[in-house]
Amino acid sequence: MSVFFCKNIRRTITLLSASTRVNSRALSLSLCCGALKTPVRAVHSSAMPDHKGGGEPSLFTPPLEVRGMTCLDREAFSRTVTVPALRAQKEVVGTLVKSLKKVMLQLPGVKRVMEDDDKHRLLLLDPTRVSSPNSFSETESQALEKLGVPLDFQSHELQLTYENLKADEILRAVLPEGQDVTSGFSRVGHVAHLNLREHQLPYKNLIGQVIMDKNPGVTCVVNKTNTIDSTFRTFQMEVLAGDGNMVVKVRENGLPYEFDFSRVYWNPRLSTEHERVVDLLHPGDTVLDVFAGVGPFAIPAAKRGCNVLANDLNPESHRWLMHNCRLNKVEHRLRVFNMDGRAFIRGPLREALPALMKATAGVHIVMNLPALAIEFLDAFRDLLGHESDQKQSISTLPQVYCYGFSKKEDPCKDVVDRASASLGILLDGHCSVHMVRNVAPNKEMMCISFPLLKEVLFSRCSETDALEEPAPKRQKCEEPE
Known part of the structure; x- marks a missing residue:
């Protein structure tokens, strides 16, 4: 498919989406990548907005089946996606990665450079940023030309799992659509302290487990359950995930402190x-x-x-x-x-x-x-x-x-x-x-x-x-x- 044809398709879809509220970016991506040997699977048009009520959707939205999950099933988040890739000689890969850092794939736990054969490597690209050779900036195009990398897109299949998703992406997919999502917390030593709202309480244990999974060093997640007692300035808390150990070690302004977080x-x-x-x-x-x-x-x-x-x-x-x-x-x-x-x-x-x-x-x-x-x-x-x-x-x-x-x-x-x-x-x-x-x-x-x-x-x-x-x-x- 020619670049000219891709441009016209993209323009047409943009006009249509204004009246039908279709995710034009997702559709134009899937159509314009028709020049690839295997079509790139774009972001689903019903991707959840971020917790502030707007912003870009996740690069790869978790399966819709996880909506409403209250007991964490990590296997349910697995899915297969296909992304565009450039094939380059391995000698130029280091320089090429620096030149294309803005358009390369960035997902937790996913390598951006894959082995192809003894002499070549595949550089995985972000399909929301690169859909055709015309997607590259002038600087990026010049770097590709200088390094002798042909603009011959290939497709690469990825197996994504729970491990490749961020905490807020998981929670946006699980909690009711349109509701506030929390992945923010106060951390005191190994304890993460949440203040959950009422609509989040049915998912409290799942939220706790996700916070613990996605934050190294957190081994206990708690939720505040009442107001502070002004006598001792303590509050009751419920353990959502982890071992329940409340004796923490923290450093503040270079000095160490130890205490029982549940009692002080x-x-x-x-x-x-x-x-x-x-x-x-x-x-x-x-x-x-x-x-x-x-x-x-x-x-x-x-x-x-x-x-x-x-x-x-x-x-x-x-x-x-x-x-x-x-x-x-x-x-x-x-x-x-x-x-x-x-x-x-x-x-x-x-x-x-x-x-x-x-x-x-x-x-x-x-x-x-x-x-x-x-x-x-x-x-x-x-x-x-x-x-x-x-x-x-x-x-x-x-x-x-x-x-x-x-x-x-x-x-x-x-x-x-x-x-x-x-x-x-x-x-x-x-x-x-x-x-x-x-x-x-x-x-x-x-x-x-x-x-x-x-x-x-x-x-x-x-x-x-x-x-x-x-x-x-x-x-x-x-x-x-």
């Missing part, structure tokens, strides 16, 4: 924020970490040469925090507590603060519990009693980094207003606000930073007239921070 809080999306705050510290500073978790602020601060008092209410977090101190060889720089955050502020932090404020080194108070931390700020009111009781002048004011969620249209103003109300002073002009990340639509995680002013720390009345300590507040956290 850990968010891999906060590594940049941990690094940002730690970069503000200097050797010899003191860090008071009110909600320390397993140590993502406390451990790197100690590694930086800071002295750290780290607290967490969750007994499991406390245990793994001590373990991670030993793991990173910083136990000599940390004192670890297992207390309610308000009790820690009114106890160990209060005891340490007067001496720290009379020294010249920096003092930093970290409060990373976005669902509740701002409500704990009132614990600093009149914390140090009457200023006249201090025997020496104050050299350093503590710097606070307090995290909070906001759903307001102006999240910066929201956290400033709430923090001001909790402290009992106006923070405008005395604070800065940093947007950490978007947690959910219309929900931001913010960090407000400010010095603890004397007006907050010291009372104007005698210590016996100080305000009574408020009872701790509890609430549910809708999203992981």
Whole structure:
């Protein structure tokens, strides 16, 4: 079939497809490749769109019979396809692969160069990009001519299996057409953590198995089954695939951590924020970490040469925090507590603060519990009693980094207003606000930073007239921070 004839067929089909909504690319490919000895089998016209609702279809769509599968049958994904190939002398193959890299076949587990005979090799081409000699760019055509490769297309038959498909291609083929497909997840060590939607739940075990199959090193896949408990910042989870081992090993900003992911809080999306705050510290500073978790602020601060008092209410977090101190060889720089955050502020932090404020080194108070931390700020009111009781002048004011969620249209103003109300002073002009990340639509995680002013720390009345300590507040956290 001549190139001219191919062009006319392609033009005709394009006009037809505008009114009939036929996949013109698939049809033109199968017709224009009539010059091949064996026709190229094009992408099926009903190929699933990607999970965002558009985009190019998969190069080779899995068989339609897999739609609705809930128990993974890997054999059902096998199929035979035929692709175009160029025959070239083996001496020029290396150069030819570089010249044609944009149009060569790219499928997981499939070799792009196949042996033909002792002197020749077959270069497999992507049929969605190459349908005739006219498909090559000018640069590619010149390279073929220079290397003496004839534009005589051959067809090559491939046996494709489950192993040649990507996770999102498999899930698009299996889940109901038109529904959102998830192949995204948070990875914590060997555990992949999903947040499945209701329509995906009938396929949850298949999804878990596919995620594990397609991601080397993942040996357990879990799905979150409820909101975070704001007391210990943990959530219930269901094992979808794998061995169920929840004790993970991770590295964040170059440091190792170990913990039971099912019993403590850990968010891999906060590594940049941990690094940002730690970069503000200097050797010899003191860090008071009110909600320390397993140590993502406390451990790197100690590694930086800071002295750290780290607290967490969750007994499991406390245990793994001590373990991670030993793991990173910083136990000599940390004192670890297992207390309610308000009790820690009114106890160990209060005891340490007067001496720290009379020294010249920096003092930093970290409060990373976005669902509740701002409500704990009132614990600093009149914390140090009457200023006249201090025997020496104050050299350093503590710097606070307090995290909070906001759903307001102006999240910066929201956290400033709430923090001001909790402290009992106006923070405008005395604070800065940093947007950490978007947690959910219309929900931001913010960090407000400010010095603890004397007006907050010291009372104007005698210590016996100080305000009574408020009872701790509890609430549910809708999203992981």
